[in-house]
Amino acid sequence: MPLPTGDTIGILADNLRLRKSVLPIPAGVATRWSRGLNLPRGGETVLYTGMMYQLIPYIAAMSKAQGKVEDSPLANFVRLGRMINKVVNISGFMARPARDMQVRYDGMLVGIARLLEQAGVEFGYLYEEELYSGALVYDLGVDDVFAQHAREVYQTFRKKGVKNVITVDPHTTNMLRSVYPQLIEGYDLQVRSYLEVLAERLPATGPAPGGADVVIHDSCVYARYENIIEPQRKLLAAAGIKVKEPRDSGKFTLCCGGPAESLFPKKALERAAIRVAQLQAVSRQGVTMCPICLVNLQKAAGPDMNLRDISEYLTQGVRP
Amino acid sequence: MVQVNPGFIDQVGQAKTFNAAACMNCGVCSAVCPMGIELLPRKLFRYVLLGVEDKVRENSATIYSCLLCKMCEVNCPAGVHIAENVRTLRYYLYKK
Numbered sequence: 001m002p003l004p005t006g007d008t009i010g011i012l013a014d015n016l017r018l019r020k021s022v023l024p025i026p027a028g029v030a031t032r033w034s035r036g037l038n039l040p041r042g043g044e045t046v047l048y049t050g051m052m053y054q055l056i057p058y059i060a061a062m063s064k065a066q067g068k069v070e071d072s073p074l075a076n077f078v079r080l081g082r083m084i085n086k087v088v089n090i091s092g093f094m095a096r097p098a099r100d101m102q103v104r105y106d107g108m109l110v111g112i113a114r115l116l117e118q119a120g121v122e123f124g125y126l127y128e129e130e131l132y133s134g135a136l137v138y139d140l141g142v143d144d145v146f147a148q149h150a151r152e153v154y155q156t157f158r159k160k161g162v163k164n165v166i167t168v169d170p171h172t173t174n175m176l177r178s179v180y181p182q183l184i185e186g187y188d189l190q191v192r193s194y195l196e197v198l199a200e201r202l203p204a205t206g207p208a209p210g211g212a213d214v215v216i217h218d219s220c221v222y223a224r225y226e227n228i229i230e231p232q233r234k235l236l237a238a239a240g241i242k243v244k245e246p247r248d249s250g251k252f253t254l255c256c257g258g259p260a261e262s263l264f265p266k267k268a269l270e271r272a273a274i275r276v277a278q279l280q281a282v283s284r285q286g287v288t289m290c291p292i293c294l295v296n297l298q299k300a301a302g303p304d305m306n307l308r309d310i311s312e313y314l315t316q317g318v319r320p
Numbered sequence: 321m322v323q324v325n326p327g328f329i330d331q332v333g334q335a336k337t338f339n340a341a342a343c344m345n346c347g348v349c350s351a352v353c354p355m356g357i358e359l360l361p362r363k364l365f366r367y368v369l370l371g372v373e374d375k376v377r378e379n380s381a382t383i384y385s386c387l388l389c390k391m392c393e394v395n396c397p398a399g400v401h402i403a404e405n406v407r408t409l410r411y412y413l414y415k416k
Contacts, residue, residue: 005384009414139388141410220389255354255389263384271354271387 005263007078011085012262013142016149021051022136023058023091027128030054033106034125037113043124045164046157047113047194050133050172053105056291057097059261060299065094066265105291111315112168112194119201123166129156135171138179139259147183150175154184164190166197170221170228170290178225193222195289195310199231202238211240214313215283217275217297218253219290227251232289232310239314241287246278254278257300258292272300280305287313328371332412338405340365342398349392349402355385361392361402368409376409377416383409 012022030051039047069078081090116123134149153176157165167173170193177191214236222228229250236243248254257271276297279286286307288294298307325331332338343362350358359382367375376383386406393402 005380006414139407140384141407141412141414143411220387220391224390224394251394252391255387255391257354257387259387259389260355260385267355267385274354 004078007082008263009140009142010082011078011091012140013137013145014082014086015089015091016132016134016137016142017145018086019089020149020152021055021132022134023055023062023095024089025051025054025058029102030130031125031127033109034113034127037110039113040124041127042160042162043122044161045121045123045166046160046162047116047123047125047168048130048165048172048176049109049168050135050175051130052133052135052169052172053109053291054102055132056105056295057101058091058095059292060101060295061097062091062095063261063265066262108291108309108311109168111311115198115311115314116166116194119198121166121197121201126156126160126162129160131156133172133175135175136262138175140262150180150183154180154187154189157189162189164192166192166194168194169292170219170226171292173228174221174225193226193228193231195222195228195231195235198314199234202234211242212285213242213244213283214285214287215244215246215279216249217246217256217279217286217288217293217307218249219288219293220253220255222289223251223253232287235314236287236310239316241313243287244282246282248278256288256290256293256296258290258296261292261296268296269300272296276301276305322372323374325371325373328373328376329368331373332368332408337401338365338368338408339399339401340369340405342400344398346397348395348397349400352391352395354389354391355387357382357385360386361400361405364409365400365405377413380413383413 015022015024084090131153134146138146165176167176173193181187233243254275256275257268260268284305286305287310288307289310294307294309301307343365345362349361359379364379383406388403390403396402
């Protein structure tokens, strides 16, 4: 039998309500990427990770566990799991992340911070006070729990005197820029993706010569919710990457299937395989700008395709 | 034979923003859906407008299968807020 929808959503919503994240991870793990960078604590402008990159290794591990439960008799025990999860965080037992994956995703955040520094952007970080945005619970329609959480996130920013937020992934950008303002009266944060911030500061020197052919996979959320389509292309061109467009691209990009991952892991993988085929028809080197797209597409592609986050391409020329 | 609940649209909540009535059943949404969901959104939204509550509830898996990717919405000639309507239905199902 498939995963029971109500109880699976219930576990995620309970986690957000009780533990401030759909998949609670230790604060030390969430902030580990920033060690040694000496980023100021807080400030008027902060880099807000929304914990998305840090969560991906856990989500991948959880998805693997869910895949074993889906269509098996174990699915009958999800309701029991929800009851236990209210007392003990069971996701901590189910999701054992791969160390090499954690290192890689932490490295992407390091790269983003270095790119911003190199571009002359002054910013701080909230460290262990940073909260997850609530994006998944919003998508699943648990609006009451989400609205309460959104207010807590906003209050955290206000208490710290934050005025400008630089986001690193499309889902968090959409929550803070387009969804929170509908829920929170007087919402006054200026929210921009780091891709927009960097693209604005590009010197007018035109594309760098040479470079590899890379097929681009646009995030649905950046392209269709936030209309962020050009900054990533400008940045890649300036870094000397020749961007190739797949069959469905830009505003008409094809979804990676990732949003189905939490409830229908097999369907998510099927959709990802279709998108991978489109990408591979153009190049075996691909670039994504959303960690959910990256992990879902890479799972479907296996070793046949080299997919990398846009930050990994852009940092090729940045000194460590 | 179906049972109709005329107040269903109000129970779904946010009836003012549930703009499914703008749908003209052209079928573009079904044609471009990456999940191949034939039911969403036009038939399902019509069930809501008609008050056929049982049909909505028995298709909950379909409602949760939607990726909210907006491929349908960006192609919709009637400007239906498809993704937000689907989210509204999810909220209704979760409350139930």
